Amino acid sequence: MPTKYIIVTGGVLSGLGKGIAAASIGHLLSAKLKIVPIKCDGYLNVDPGTMNPFEHGEVFVLDDGAEVDMDFGHYERFLGVRCKSNWNLTMGKVFNMVRKKERRGDYLGKTVQYIPHVTDLIKDHIGQVVKEESPDLVIVEIGGTVGDIENELFLEAMRQMKKDVGRNNIVFVHLTYVPIPAGVNEQKSKPTQQSVNLLKQRGIFPDIIIGRSPEFLTPEIKTKISNFCDVKPEAVITGLDVDDIYEIPIIFEREGLPENIHKRLNIYSPPDLRKWKKLVENIRNPDKEITVAMCGKYTKLEDSYASIIESFNHCSAHLRCKVNLKWVEATGLKDAAWLDQVDGLVVPGGFGSRGSEGKIEAIRLARESNIPFLGLCLGLQLAVIEFARHVCGLDGANSTEMDAETPHPVIDILPEQRAVTEKGGTMRLGAYPALLTEGSVVHSLYGAKKVYERHRHRYEVNPDYHEVLKEKGMVFSGMSPDGKLVEFIELPELKFFCATQAHPELKSRMEFPSPLFLGFVKACMG
Ligand code: GLN
Numbered sequence: 268m269p270t271k272y273i274i275v276t277g278g279v280l281s282g283l284g285k286g287i288a289a290a291s292i293g294h295l296l297s298a299k300l301k302i303v304p305i306k307c308d309g310y311l312n313v314d315p316g317t318m319n320p321f322e323h324g325e326v327f328v329l330d331d332g333a334e335v336d337m338d339f340g341h342y343e344r345f346l347g348v349r350c351k352s353n354w355n356l357t358m359g360k361v362f363n364m365v366r367k368k369e370r371r372g373d374y375l376g377k378t379v380q381y382i383p384h385v386t387d388l389i390k391d392h393i394g395q396v397v398k399e400e401s402p403d404l405v406i407v408e409i410g411g412t413v414g415d416i417e418n419e420l421f422l423e424a425m426r427q428m429k430k431d432v433g434r435n436n437i438v439f440v441h442l443t444y445v446p447i448p449a450g451v452n453e454q455k456s457k458p459t460q461q462s463v464n465l466l467k468q469r470g471i472f473p474d475i476i477i478g479r480s481p482e483f484l485t486p487e488i489k490t491k492i493s494n495f496c497d498v499k500p501e502a503v504i505t506g507l508d509v510d511d512i513y514e515i516p517i518i519f520e521r522e523g524l525p526e527n528i529h530k531r532l533n534i535y536s537p538p539d540l541r542k543w544k545k546l547v548e549n550i551r552n553p554d555k556e557i558t559v560a561m562c563g564k565y566t567k568l569e570d571s572y573a574s575i576i577e578s579f580n581h582c583s584a585h586l587r588c589k590v591n592l593k594w595v596e597a598t599g600l601k602d603a604a605w606l607d608q609v610d611g612l613v614v615p616g617g618f619g620s621r622g623s624e625g626k627i628e629a630i631r632l633a634r635e636s637n638i639p640f641l642g643l644c645l646g647l648q649l650a651v652i653e654f655a656r657h658v659c660g661l662d663g664a665n666s667t668e669m670d671a672e673t674p675h676p677v678i679d680i681l682p683e684q685r686a687v688t689e690k691g692g693t694m695r696l697g698a699y700p701a702l703l704t705e706g707s708v709v710h711s712l713y714g715a716k717k718v719y720e721r722h723r724h725r726y727e728v729n730p731d732y733h734e735v736l737k738e739k740g741m742v743f744s745g746m747s748p749d750g751k752l753v754e755f756i757e758l759p760e761l762k763f764f765c766a767t768q769a770h771p772e773l774k775s776r777m778e779f780p781s782p783l784f785l786g787f788v789k790a791c792m793g
Pocket of ligand 1 (some may be wrong): 646
């Protein structure tokens, strides 16, 4: 069977959930097919690693160390795949490649042009991924909204692909918006019509239209969209507003999306959502409830912590326990009143000194009051600083990231990290192994001696302070295989006090929640 392609575009508005739609389509087809998701982003950054999460949402990190768009989080969580760096194509990457080729003389004698040179490069890149992975199906998500200048070249490349791969091997899915204006109380198709027209002007004729809407699309509106946009009525699918994104594959199945794709592509891979539905049902009908304080810097934008939120959803699905996240703005932490209203504290990853003192104070309160604590990356570093200051008596202990002059740099950049200058400066990125100490909390949670979690940080626990921290009772329950880097810490005499230098939230899945999150939530449940 030739490789099949599903191209997902979006119209009308950004933020309609194209990534989740693409991931959900993939989920529904994944039973029998090997699927590779590819995301094309129009921005000129080479990757989102240097973008502010407040603006762009979480930076997702892959096993191979690539910093990619947060939609890769959805792909991995919905498709059960481990994505790779070259599955994310940005205009920044494309232009880098074009310039490199031009300088190398690859185009000698030619005027280098958007069409065909840039569009060819986009298609060649996708072709290369297909060659490497031999997938049955490639899902290409085009970032942005049709009509944006930024994504024109990607759309043009997708238009050309029809001819290259054959019309029976490619399906165009367009996500739009079907509003129900207040007062009118009727589903409106005009934005969809206009957005589809923009797409048609670019030579792309959608086969399937997903209309994001607060209600199921009525047969009338489906007929109307069908008439105006030249798709079959059954190919107009509701993209319902839901509380929980894991419901989307269930909605799409109910709306007949898989059959539509099967027919168009001449494939057959019926979904089996039984287990998935049960887990979603558990999220919907919890029999317990806990409240967890999230003490971060970007508390105004939940997208900045998307994977952490999803990790808690995965725990909810398995423990039937609703996890309410109470966002505590670390920069404004003045008193401990918030502590009485929560069952646990999470200090997530972060960069820079803003809010670090507030977070350290929050960790001190959690430790002294024996409230379950989970530290992620920066959360581990701040827990070590707190312990150094208040238990080891190392006044002014800090990370050199926060205070370059600290008398006790318990967290510091290690010399070997300083030597690395590629990609994101001195960051340690991607999956690294850790060896867990037998008998430790993390060892029992993971049920394994060697675990791989993903990293994205510069600083480490300074080896000069390992001994004093250990002497005072901090357990280094996971170390890098060479024994130099602290990967997990815990305070075993407390109910639950664990932290890791990694980001276990990046590998949590609906079917396989992160063991560390699961242990933390169970501890919060008491
Ligand atoms: N800023 C810290 C470091 O670079 C922690 C990074 C993080 O939490 N991802 O080491």
